[in-house]
Amino acid sequence: MELFNFSKKESRLYMSFMYVTFVSLLVGGLMGLLQTLVRSGKYTLPFNIDYYTILTTHGVVLGLVLTTFFIIGFQFSLMGKTVGISDKQIMWGWVSFWVMLVGTVLAAWMILTGEASVLYTFYTPLRAHPIFYIGLALVIIGSWIAAIVNFRQLYVWKKAHKGEKSPLLAFMVTINMVMWVVASLGVAYSVVVLILPWSLGYVATVNVLLTRTLFWYFGHPLVYFWLLPAYMAWYAIIPKIIGGKLFSDSLARLSFILLLMFSIPVGFHHQLTEPGIDPTWKFIQVVLTFMVVIPTLMTAFSIFATFETTGRNKGYKSLFGWFRHLPWKDVRFLAPFIGMVAFIPGGAGGIINASHQVNALVHNTIWVTGHFHLTIATTVILTYFGIAYWLIPHLTGRRLTPKLNKLGIIQTIIWTVGMTIMSTSMHIQGLLGGPRRSNFSEYAGGDQVATWISYQISQAVGGTILFVGIVLMVYIFIQLAFFAPRGYEEYPVAEEDMDAEKTPKILENWYLWIGITIALILFAYTIPMIDIIKHSPPGSIPFDWPIGRS
């Protein structure tokens, strides 16, 4: 397997995405801390800062900015490592970076000045300042430029390597970017065509249900856009770190193809309580959602099998003896491993959320917040941290020293403790009916409300511990970027076994898989969309006052 060395120019591009990632972590994390403190009922925000402003900042900066910048930077590095990058492509990489950054700054400016406290879902008919929507559109356009560069990178490589299968990681990046482009077309249409003219006053009303549906057409694959880079590490990087080989190239590719097909036509499972969508189509999308269980369990199987095969090759014979060989003291392994463990309750919770009736029990409660703090804020983010421990020093020509490795382990433990406290109490409070997203309130002293407060205090305790973890992580990042000793840190890419089965060619038939993906989307969305457009009530005028805009 050919791996390319990074030039200085290349490394600078990838690092730029990482700087934005870790600044976002600090800013967004601070907002999260403030939220949990406010909701404990023991703290009020200074300077008349609105709770919903910090809530929006937290969601947008961590859910949209941190993730997108990390993913695109990491994926650029994967492509550069496995298929190479030309000078022209690096230039376009910079264009994508700057377009995304300008968009981020515009959106952040509006949020921080209280002009866009519409939360990260920006549901209409709440109206933010038009610049907020322009900023979001630019972030998406910037990410599309990155996607086109990635597609071009693979195309150029394929042309030079006729008949060869593409490197697994380049294949995975391409799947993720295809999914991202197909999914973000929906939200881009919603923002640019429906919401922006309405926010500018050019059109009087907006179809609320249509904008929400287009958001969730994007919003669920967004979750997989976050998750797939973690899967890339689990499938193709962790085996190298533990001293093993790829378990199965074909299984990994098939699982990514299934995730591409079943991530998009499923947005209705976020809208199960939404009036105006035919229950039959909700049910169909719930069924499609459950199909995602298959590639997810394939991934779990593959990970266990990688661990077991590697352990057995090292001579561990007993049933679970292979567990002992795992490099528990290596943070590049430990952080993603805890992420994997968190995905067990996280995934189980996801199945509950997506179940048509059971969703009624948890819908819009803080259970959901607890759920995605397990998935995105533990599974995904701990894997991203696990990647950062080797990627940052590799890019800056430094080393992850034993001391920094130890600090990383402490960081991972702090994160695990903080999140266990916070997420568990969110789940329980949600089952007791506690709402998500809302500011602190005693709701005129109802009995049920009294049962919530102790859980909100627990969340503040967990949130505080997590913030300590964030500060420590940012410290480690600064060390790895600027101060760690000069040297070489490996970019770990797992290799296939010499005797591995040949990967079937059909797994790289892009026309077929993208064709099926589009067919499934058309099947799941065409009729309900026509319904939503034809039978919606009159559109809504904008509302500014509920979010403090005059």
Add this chain to the structure above:
Amino acid sequence: MASAKQTKEDANLKGTLIMVMILGVIILVFWFGIYGLFLSR
């Protein structure tokens, strides 16, 4: 190739089988637990 096949067939993945089964059971316990709560309300 024959010897390669032999190695694959000999691969001991009993631990993996048990772990995946445990995973399935955890998912079912979670789901039915919440479903029970749904029915009781």
